[in-house]
Structure formats: structure tokens, C-alpha cells
Amino acid sequence: MGKLIVSLSPHAHGTDTVEKNMYGVIIALIPALLVSFWFFGIGSAIVCATSVAACVFFEWAINKFMMKNERTTVCDGSAILTGLLLGFNLPSNLPVWIIIIGALFAIGVAKMTFGGLGNNLFNPALVGRCALLVAFPAQMTTWPKVGQGWDYLDAETGATPLSIMKDAIKHGDASLLDKLPSSFELFLGSHPDGAGAMGEICALALLLGLAYMLWKKIITWHIPVSIIGTVFVLAALMHLAHPAYADPFAVIFSGGLMLGAIFMATDYVTSPMTAKGQLIYGVAIGVLTIVIRNWGAYPEGMSFAILIMNAFTPLINTYVKPKRFGEVAK
Amino acid sequence: MNVRTFRIGGVHPEENKLTHDVETKLAALPKQAIFPLSQHIGAPAKPVVVKGDKVKVGTLIAEPGGFVSAPIFSSVSGTVFKVDTAIDATGYRKPAIIINVEGDEWEESIDRSDKLELVKDHPELTPEKIVSRIKSAGVVGMGGACFPTFIKLTPPPTAKAECVIINAVECEPYITADFRLMMEHADEILVGLELLMKGAKVTKGYIGIETNKMPAIELLTRKCAEVFGTSEYQVEVVPLKQRYPQGGEKQLVDAVINRQVPAPPAIPVNVGAIVQNVGTAFAVYEAVMKNKPLFERYTTVTGKKLANPGNFQVRMGTPMKDLIDACGGMPEGDNKLLAGGPMMGKALTSVEVPICKGTNSVTIISDDEAFRKEPQPCIRCAKCVSACPMGLEPYLLAKLAAIQNWERAEKEEVVSCIECGSCQFTCPAHRPLLDNIRQAKSTVMGIIRSRTAKK
Numbered sequence: 001m002g003k004l005i006v007s008l009s010p011h012a013h014g015t016d017t018v019e020k021n022m023y024g025v026i027i028a029l030i031p032a033l034l035v036s037f038w039f040f041g042i043g044s045a046i047v048c049a050t051s052v053a054a055c056v057f058f059e060w061a062i063n064k065f066m067m068k069n070e071r072t073t074v075c076d077g078s079a080i081l082t083g084l085l086l087g088f089n090l091p092s093n094l095p096v097w098i099i100i101i102g103a104l105f106a107i108g109v110a111k112m113t114f115g116g117l118g119n120n121l122f123n124p125a126l127v128g129r130c131a132l133l134v135a136f137p138a139q140m141t142t143w144p145k146v147g148q149g150w151d152y153l154d155a156e157t158g159a160t161p162l163s164i165m166k167d168a169i170k171h172g173d174a175s176l177l178d179k180l181p182s183s184f185e186l187f188l189g190s191h192p193d194g195a196g197a198m199g200e201i202c203a204l205a206l207l208l209g210l211a212y213m214l215w216k217k218i219i220t221w222h223i224p225v226s227i228i229g230t231v232f233v234l235a236a237l238m239h240l241a242h243p244a245y246a247d248p249f250a251v252i253f254s255g256g257l258m259l260g261a262i263f264m265a266t267d268y269v270t271s272p273m274t275a276k277g278q279l280i281y282g283v284a285i286g287v288l289t290i291v292i293r294n295w296g297a298y299p300e301g302m303s304f305a306i307l308i309m310n311a312f313t314p315l316i317n318t319y320v321k322p323k324r325f326g327e328v329a330k
Numbered sequence: 331m332n333v334r335t336f337r338i339g340g341v342h343p344e345e346n347k348l349t350h351d352v353e354t355k356l357a358a359l360p361k362q363a364i365f366p367l368s369q370h371i372g373a374p375a376k377p378v379v380v381k382g383d384k385v386k387v388g389t390l391i392a393e394p395g396g397f398v399s400a401p402i403f404s405s406v407s408g409t410v411f412k413v414d415t416a417i418d419a420t421g422y423r424k425p426a427i428i429i430n431v432e433g434d435e436w437e438e439s440i441d442r443s444d445k446l447e448l449v450k451d452h453p454e455l456t457p458e459k460i461v462s463r464i465k466s467a468g469v470v471g472m473g474g475a476c477f478p479t480f481i482k483l484t485p486p487p488t489a490k491a492e493c494v495i496i497n498a499v500e501c502e503p504y505i506t507a508d509f510r511l512m513m514e515h516a517d518e519i520l521v522g523l524e525l526l527m528k529g530a531k532v533t534k535g536y537i538g539i540e541t542n543k544m545p546a547i548e549l550l551t552r553k554c555a556e557v558f559g560t561s562e563y564q565v566e567v568v569p570l571k572q573r574y575p576q577g578g579e580k581q582l583v584d585a586v587i588n589r590q591v592p593a594p595p596a597i598p599v600n601v602g603a604i605v606q607n608v609g610t611a612f613a614v615y616e617a618v619m620k621n622k623p624l625f626e627r628y629t630t631v632t633g634k635k636l637a638n639p640g641n642f643q644v645r646m647g648t649p650m651k652d653l654i655d656a657c658g659g660m661p662e663g664d665n666k667l668l669a670g671g672p673m674m675g676k677a678l679t680s681v682e683v684p685i686c687k688g689t690n691s692v693t694i695i696s697d698d699e700a701f702r703k704e705p706q707p708c709i710r711c712a713k714c715v716s717a718c719p720m721g722l723e724p725y726l727l728a729k730l731a732a733i734q735n736w737e738r739a740e741k742e743e744v745v746s747c748i749e750c751g752s753c754q755f756t757c758p759a760h761r762p763l764l765d766n767i768r769q770a771k772s773t774v775m776g777i778i779r780s781r782t783a784k785k
Contacts, residue, residue: 002664005700006421006679008765010751012343012503012672012699016713016758018706076706118707220716273712273723317726324721324743325338325580326592 021268022077024218028209029084029263035205036088036198039189041148043092043155044198050096052083054103062112073117082106085125088199088259089303090132091143093155098136105131122310123270126303133298143195158195161186161254162299165246169294174243183249199259206258219266222278227261228252230286238294245294257289260302270310277313277320285309333541335571336581337590339719341752343574343673345542348632349506354514354641357656359434363406363647365391365427366418369686370476372398377427383410388437388623391427400478400687401468405625405645408432419669419686421679429647440622446517447619449524460529460618467617468624468687472609473497473577474670476688479610483529485599492602493534494526495586496611498550499570499577501540502671505691507628508608510641512539512546515612520550520557520565522611525618527563530604535565536586537608540572574673575750579605581719593746609690629653629685633694635661644685650692651681666700668693673751706759714753714763720746724753728763731770736777739770745778747771 036044059079063069073079086106090099106128114120133140144155161180168176181191189202200206213219235248252258265271265285272281285305292301368374373396385391385404392402408431416426436442449455465480485491496519500508512519527535537554539547551567558565568586575581579598580591582605589601598605606614609628616622625646632639637658644653650667654660660681668675669689685692714724722743730739747767754764 002662004677004679004681005664005666006677007666007702008677008762008768009670009675009749010673010755010764011666011668011675011677011695012755013703013760014341014343014755016756017760018709018758021709021711021758073707078709116707118709268709268711273710273715273725275716321742322715322718322721322723323338324593325584325719325746326590326596327721 018076021218022081024216025081025213025263026077026084028212028218029088029199031205031208032088032199032202032259033084035189035202036092039146039148039201040092040144040155040198042150043144043148043152046096046152047090047092047094047099047198048084048087050099051087051090051103052080054100055079055083055086055107058104058107059112062108063116067112067116069116076117078117079107082111082124085199085263086128088263089125089129089197089256091140092148092198093142093144093153093157094139095153098132098139101135102128102132118269120269121314122307123264123267126264126307129303130307143197145192145195146189146201147192160196160299161250162293165250165254166293166299168244168246172242172244177244177246180246180250183247183253186250186253197256197259200256203253203258206262210262213262220275220278222275223266223271223282224261226279226282227265227286227289228257230283231257231289234286234290238290255293255300256302260306261285264303265306265309270313272313272316272320274317274320274322276322277316280316280320281309281313284312331569333569333571334585335573336576336584336719338721339717339752340573340575340581341717341755342572343503343755346503346634347506347509347542348504348634348639349630349641350509352506352510352640354510354628354643357642357644357648357653359406359431359645360648360652361431362411362649363404363429363431363645364416364649364682364684365402365404365429365647366416366684366686367392367402367425367427368418369402369688370400370470370478372396372400372478374425375399375402377413379410379413379427381410381412384408385410385429386435386437388440388625390623391429398478398481400470401466401623402427403468403623403625404429405647406431407435417680417683419676419678419683419689441620447521449521449528452619455525455528455618457529457531460525463618464529464614467613467622469610469613469617470624470687471607472613472627472688472690473607474674474688474690479606479614482599482604482606483526485604489599490602491530491532491599491604493532493536493587493604494523494530495582495603495605496523496535496537496608497577497579497582497605498537498539498543498546498608499582500543501572501574501577502673502675502691504632504693505630505671506632507630507641507690509543509546511609511612511628512543512550516549516553518615519608519611520553521619522613522615523565524563525614526604526606526611532604533563535563537565537567538570538576538582538586539567540570540576542572575719575748575752578719578748578750580748593743624687627685627687627689629689630691630693631657632691633661633665633696635665635696636694646686647684649682649684650678653685653692654681654694661694661696663697664700666695668695673755674749702762703760705761708759708761711758713756713758717752717756719750719752720748722747724763724767727770728761728766731766736770736773740774740777744770744774
């Protein structure tokens with residue numbers, strides 16, 4: 001007879017693992033990834049590959065040489081995920097060296113300085129993106145149009161739907177919105193003049209990813225639904241108040257809203273732990289997004305809104321508690 | 331079919347009810363029977379026999395050691411070998427009575443016939459008499475907690491009992507002892523339930539059964555209609571959705587009568603419910619109607635690598651080794667031997683640990699499954715928060731325990747934890763959440779006790 005193993009209960013474990021969750025999100029990103037290859041061609045492939053490779057490299061190197069961890073977190077998929085999400089937030093004509101700086105910010109500054117996986121306060125991919133936006137404003141605000149093939153750095157650029165919307169609001173002129181693709185084209189991302197970051201272009205592909213993650217129980221509905229719902233309602237009210245504000249469908253299908261609501265704001269580490277807290281967080285992100293989009297300096301407010309709410313997550317976790325058993329008793 | 335369940339959290343572990351269809355066998359008598367003096371919640375029993383005494387099956391060998399306590403009866407006939415210590419389910423050597431078995435001679439007062447005794451044929455059984463027989467027969471909760479049954483039937487004056495809920499959920503994986511008992515002794519269980527209702531002076535009864543035991547739901551629904559259809563009692567079989575920890579007392583009350591027991595020190599009877607395990611109902615029948623004290627029980631002996639897993643009607647005091655050998659012996663390699671199921675069972679340090687009043691299962695987990703996986707960093711996925719059936723935040727409690735912040739742990743209601751293990755079961759990072767939470771819970775409970783003692 002062999003040994004008798006002794007430990008405390010429970011002696012059974014579900015089949016869930018960190019890797020399953022991380023790679024599950026990566027699988028959910030595949031539709032959007034394929035769409036971005038289709039629309040932005042070789043540039044998109046170069047940006048994504050660089051971003052993923054750089055993120056994984058920095059994760060490994062910092063783990064090994066600076067934190068001296070015996071067991072590194074490279075294989076759990078979190079660095080690959082950060083790399084993909086960072087790539088999705090970038091224009092497809094961004095030079096490789098800028099992407100590497102972004103990856104260093106994402107992994108080195110936003111993640112590892114806080115202690116690595118699970119300890120970071122801010123979403124690493126968004127920190128990387130915002131650092132680049134501040135450091136390289138010109139490169140980070142010229143967006144290639146859809147329909148690129150083999151063009152990378154010299155891809156033809158155009159105005160994003162959000163900058164068209166911002167123009168209309170600035171001039172209070174609803175006729176400027178005529179240049180906007182239809183909501184259905186925005187939903188598919190298929191308008192030939194459409195432009196934007198590579199991962200955010202097709203709402204349909206991102207929603208497929210959401211469906212997959214909900215089905216696999218990787219995330220719950222609370223954050224995406226509260227963000228998209230809040231933005232939709234506020235946009236509808238403003239559209240009713242003044243036609244220079246674009247219609248709510250155009251608002252939710254354009255820019256980084258879907259990408260942010262589905263993949264960035266739902267990041268486990270930086271979002272609240274309770275359903276109630278997640279709803280508060282989601283609604284606040286929705287409100288901040290609308291405020292920044294309509295009245296801020298930048299046409300897109302999603303990433304700032306998420307980062308601001310990331311900072312509030314510990315506060316939400318401290319004060320918003322789940323409903324305890326027995327509290328509802330009569 | 332209207333299927334109910336509890337409102338907060340829960341998980342769904344793999345069922346592994348290997349012995350679902352295996353008929354109960356009578357276990358062979360042991361050569362030596364071991365009776366730990368502490369096999370119930372409360373004070374250990376005090377031995378009333380000494381070395382060399384002759385005992386029969388059903389002889390009192392230890393009397394209650396306090397109000398919250400229970401007597402212990404011999405399950406075998408023979409000679410007291412010694413009053414000493416033996417390794418019990420806690421892993422420590424604890425006081426125990428050890429009896430060498432000779433023959434199988436029963437106390438004459440025990441009715442060994444199979445005849446079904448009905449409550450209506452015994453008008454002399456007043457509620458007080460029922461409770462006192464339950465008390466003197468040493469009946470305790472047979473689902474594993476082992477709380478003396480008579481105390482539950484006499485609630486404090488601040489609470490009023492409204493119904494008896496029979497816990498036939500058996501939500502732990504592997505275990506089938508309660509299911510087999512229902513299939514084989516449904517009539518006795520219903521008489522037991524009637525005795526419990528009469529003893530608690532209520533007329534409403536429920537039997538909560540999960541839907542993976544459809545034959546039992548059908549059988550008991552039919553029998554209930556026959557037995558209670560025309561009586562003053564209303565008894566309802568409640569089918570429950572399969573979800574762990576539905577067999578937890580508070581979860582079951584929530585599922586069955588839609589009321590939530592407030593935080594400790596409140597108990598189910600504060601919302602009107604008296605919860606009793608189905609095995610307890612059977613023991614109550616035998617104690618009151620057959621004058622048979624509690625010394626025998628239904629136990630599942632199971633494990634994926636076990637050659638012939640089965641259900642046994644077994645005399646208490648029988649070493650687990652005897653049962654394991656009857657099922658084909660301990661599997662090769664490293665195993666984890668559990669008293670109870672994989673979610674809440676205790677890992678044992680010896681195969682000589684005896685079957686006690688609360689041992690509903692002997693579960694053997696083999697090979698890789700016996701070992702824990704290495705923990706990874708918490709990714710704050712919040713799955714433990716949604717799994718917790720008490721509405722607590724396991725990730726936070728575990729962290730507070732690790733940094734020994736007992737004050738905050740008390741504020742976050744760590745004492746409400748029922749130690750069901752749903753959080754740790756669900757954690758994708760394999761973190762030892764419950765290990766830490768248990769430490770916080772017992773420390774905080776100690777602090778609370780010393781604070782009230784000072785006042």
C-alpha cells in the first residue's frame with residue numbers, strides 16, 4: 001500500500017484553470033483578429049505579432065532577471081493576451097519600435113512594477129496605449145482606412161467615425177454627420193472610407209467574442225451590458241436633444257466602445273469583484289466615455305474612462321459588498 | 331415538476347455516484363470494535379464500563395458528558411478489551427472504548443422483527459416521550475454534523491418551530507447511502523418523520539431530494555400520499571435542482587421554504603425550520619418504535635479505483651479497513667482516505683479509524699486526484715465570490731487571514747463561512763482559500779468568545 005495523503009477539504013477541484021480563462025479570451029479575440037487581417041492586411045499582422053512577441057519577451061525577461069521568480073507566468077497566456085489587446089488598440093501603420101515601447105510600458109510599467117499577474121491596478125494594454133498616445137500623438141491619431149493589402153507604413157489614412165462626430169458637435173452642424181457610414185456598415189466595419197484601430201473596426205466580430213466568453217462563463221454580462229447600455233441611453237438622449245449628436249447606434253458601433261466594453265473593461269484584475277460593483281463600474285465608464293467623447297480634447301474616451309475607473313476599483317471593492325446570506329430574511 | 335434551489339452561489343461538482351444502483355449489503359462483524367467517546371458535537375461521553383466487562387449488542391457503554399452530548403451503545407457483544415485511546419477522524423489519539431467481539435447476542439429489549447410499527451397504533455407516545463426516547467437512544471444528526479437530535483426538537487423559547495425538513499439532498503459527490511436507505515426503507519423513514527413532527531409539535535413536513543435521485547422522489551411522493559393523505563399532517567416531497575452545497579442546513583431551508591437563516595448565532599429554527607437528515611429519521615424510527623439505540627448505520631464505501639464499491643449497513647466501531655477489504659482492498663499507489671465525501675470529508679491518517687455515528691461515507695481518492703495542484707497568483711476573476719453560498723468574499727477573507735487582520739475579517743463576516751469549499755473548488759488558480767479562511771474563522775470565533783467572557 002502506498003502513502004495516505006492528508007490535506008484539508010475540499011478534496012475535489014473543478015476543471016477551471018488560469019490558462020483556460022486566458023486562452024479562452026484569446027480564442028474570443030480570434031474573429032476580431034481575422035477581421036483585422038482582412039481589413040488592414042500585412043500591417044495588422046506585423047503590429048499584432050510585434051506586440052505579442054514584445055509583451056511575452058518583457059514578461060519573461062523581467063520575471064527572470066529582475067524579479068528572479070523560479071516559476072514565471074509566461075505560459076499562463078496573460079502576456080499574450082496583453083500583447084493582442086495592445087495591438088488591437090493601435091493603428092496598423094505604427095512602426096515596430098514604437099510598438100515595442102508600448103509593450104514595455106504595458107508589461108514593465110503597468111504590470112510587473114506592481115508585482116506581476118493579479119497585482120496591477122491599471123489595465124496593462126491600456127496603459128501601453130495611453131503612454132503611446134501621449135508620447136507619439138501624431139502617429140497614434142492617424143488611422144489607416146480599411147482595405148489595405150501589402151501596405152504597412154505607407155497605408156492610406158482617413159478620418160475615423162469618431163472624429164467626424166466630434167467635428168459635428170464642435171460646429172453644432174448635423175449635416176457634417178452625412179459623411180458618417182451607416183450604422184449597419186459601422187456594425188460590420190465594412191465601409192470603404194472607414195478607418196480606426198485594427199481591433200475595434202468590426203462590432204460584429206467583437207460581439208461574437210462576447211458570446212463565446214459568456215458561453216464559456218469566462219466573464220459575466222454585468223460589465224459589457226452596463227457600459228454599452230449606459231452609452232446607448234445617454235447618446236439617445238443627446239441625439240434627441242440636438243441632432244448634431246450622432247444617433248445612438250452609430251455611437252455604440254464606432255470607436256473602441258465594443259472592444260473596450262467587452263475585452264478591456266472586463267479584465268479580471270482591474271475590475272470590481274462583485275456583480276453590484278461591476279454594474280457601478282460599467283455605468284461610470286459609460287458616462288465618462290460619453291463625456292470625454294463629446295466634450296473632451298480627444299475624439300475617443302473609452303481608454304481613459306476605463307483607466308479612471310480602474311483607479312476606483314479598490315474603492316468599489318471596499319464599499320460594495322455582495323448580498324450576504326440571511327440579509328434578505330424576513 | 332417544480333424544481334427549487336437556494337438563491338446564492340453554489341457549484342456543480344462531478345457526481346461520481348458509483349454505487350447508485352448497488353443494493354445495501356450487511357457488513358460482516360469486526361473482530362474488534364472501537365468506540366471513540368467523542369462522536370457527536372458537544373461534550374465527550376463518559377464511559378460506564380471497565381476492562382473485562384461483558385456487553386451485549388445495545389448495551390450502554392458511555393453516558394452523556396453534559397447537556398449537549400449523547401450516550402454511546404455497544405454495537406457488538408463481547409468483552410471490553412480496554413478503555414484507552416484510538417486514532418479517530420481528527421487524526422489524533424482520542425479516548426475510546428475497545429471491545430473484543432464474541433458472538434452476536436442482543437439486548438432483549440430490542441425488537442428485531444421487521445414488522446412496521448405505525449404511530450397511530452401507539453397512542454402512549456406523547457411528544458415528550460418521543461423526545462426522551464430519542465435522547466436516551468443516543469440519536470444524533472447522521473448527515474455528518476452529529477448534533478444531538480433531541481436538542482433540535484426542543485427549540486429555545488424565543489423560537490417557534492413550524493415545520494420539519496428532512497434532508498435527503500445528498501449533494502456530496504460519490505455518496506449514495508441516503509439514497510439507498512430511501513429506496514430500501516421508505517416506510518420506516520416516513521414513520522420517523524411523523525415521530526419527528528409529533529415530537530416537535532408541528533404538522534408540516536418536507537422532504538428535500540435532488541433530481542439526480544428521481545426513483546426516490548417518485549417512491550416517496552407516492553408513499554407520502556398513501557401515508558399522510560388523510561392524516562392531520564401535510565408532507566411534501568420537494569424536488570431540488572442539483573447544486574452543491576444544497577445539503578447545507580441553511581441552503582436547504584432557503585431552497586425548501588424560501589427563508590434565509592440570519593447570520594450566526596441564529597439557527598434554522600429561528601425561521602421556523604427543524605432540519606433532520608433522512609438517516610436520522612430512520613434512526614428515530616428504530617429508537618422509538620423498536621427500542622433500538624443508535625449503533626448501526628448506512629455507509630457508502632466508494633472510490634474510482636476501488637474494485638467493488640458498495641453500500642453497507644454497518645455496525646459502528648467497525649474499522650474502515652474491514653469495509654475497504656470487503657470492497658476489494660485499498661487500491662495500489664497513493665490514496666486519500668476520506669470520512670465523508672470529497673467536498674467536506676476529512677482525510678484520515680489511518681485505515682483503522684472506525685465507522686462512527688456521522689460516517690456517511692468512506693471515500694477513496696486515488697493517484698493524481700489525491701494531490702492538490704500548485705497554487706498560482708490570484709487573478710481576481712471573482713469566481714469565488716459568485717460561488718460562495720453565504721454571499722461572502724473568499725478571496726478577501728483568505729487574504730485577510732494571510733496578513734492576520736482579524737478585525738477586518740470579523741467585519742467581513744468570516745464566521746458565517748460554512749466551510750463548504752465551493753470557493754476553493756472553483757478557484758482557477760488552485761489557491762488554498764478555505765485553508766486560510768478556516769484559520770481566520772477559528773481565530774475570530776476565539777476572539778468573540780473571549781470578548782463575551784470578559785463582559
